[in-house]
Each structure stands twice: as structure tokens, then as C-alpha cells.
Amino acid sequence: MNFSTGLVMAAWLAFALGQAQEVKPVASETSGPKTEPSAKSTTTSQGTFNDAEYKIGPQDILRVDVWKEAEVSRAVPVRPDGKISLPLLNDVQAAGLTPMKLAAVIADGLTKYINNPQVTVTVSEVNSRRIYVTGEVSRAGAFPLLPNMTVLQALSSSGGFTQFAKLKNIYVLRTEDGEQVKIPFNYKEAVKGKKPEQNILLQPGDVIVVP
Secondary structure, X not given: OOHHHHHHHHHHHHHHHHHHHHHHHHHHHHHXXXXXXXXXXXXXXXXXXXXXXXXXXXXXXXXXXXXXXXXXXXXXXXXXXXXXXXXXXXXXEOOOOOHHHHHHHHHHHHOOOOOOOOEEEEEEEOXXXXXXXXXXXXXXXXXXXXXXXXXXXXXXXXXXXOOOOOOOOEEEEEEEOOEEEEXXXXXXXXXXXXXXXXXXXXXXXXXXXXX
């Protein structure tokens, strides 16, 4: 190998080493942002339904845990009359109370039999908060009432309309003070953003009728 050839080889090796060193920072930069999506998903999952604010209703399934008292702890359904049955206490009013409030009521009742009872109540199945869609839809029936659910959102859960559906004449049946109220809803206007006030928030027991 002559002197000029050696210079060329040395220059090539220097260039190759320089390229390898330049690639390393790029690899560290691409690995950095990978943690951002997981942080965002954690924040999103924390914004879910808050059981502490939920009011228990008939047909809900509750889990009652009394610390160190396995014979009293159990899963119980809320009866149509709004009550649950527990050992020692018999019938306890549950409907209309939050899980925390019900836990306090149960603990107060158990003080006659257990020293300083520690009670936890959780809602394992939410069955009382339902709305209904009937008429000219692909899938009629009962649907869970999600927080802040609107008429438009409920209709999207029913799988669409049949060819005979009268989209301008949809209405919501709601019971207020013992009387049934009819609330009109024009689907064609709603999807165009017209008269947004008709796209009301639904309440438990509402029935959406698609004629």
C-alpha cells in the first residue's frame, strides 16, 4: 500500500466514525417521546365516572365489605323497593344514597353488634341508570345511561334507523311529577347543528321513540 492509498483509507475511516457518532443522538431522541402517550392515557383514564357521586338505584348490585367480618360482607342486589338485605340489620334503605353515605348508615347500624365497624360499599353493577330506544331503529331496547348522554348519542347506540323511520318526528317520553311528558326531537336538524337545545341530556327511565 503506497502513501496516497493510506491517506485515502484514513480519511474514509474518519468519515465512517463521524457518521456513527452522529447517529447516536438521533436514537436517543426517538426513544424519548415514547413516554408521552402513556402519560396522556393515564390522565384520560382518571377522568372516568366517579362512584363517590353516584346515587344508588333499584337493581344495582352492591358489594358490602365489613373489615374482619366475612360473615356480614357480601354482594347484594338493590330490590325494586330500594332496599338491601344484610345480616343483623335486615332491610336497609339504599336507593337514593351514595355508596359512602350507605356505608355510614350500615356502620351506624352495626355498632350495636360490632365494635367500631369499618364498612366499605362499592357499586359492582350499575343497572338502575338506563334509557330505552324503541320504534324504527335497528336495535331497540335498554341501554346504559352514560354521564352527560344526549339524545343524539343514545340514538347512535341503537345501530341506525330503518327505512321507514320518520326522523323529524322523534320524541322523548319522560316522567315528571308522576306525569308523562313528550319532548320533540328532530334528528335531521340535530345532525346539522340546528336547534341544539333539543338535543337534551337524558335522565334515567327516558324512552326515545322513533316513529
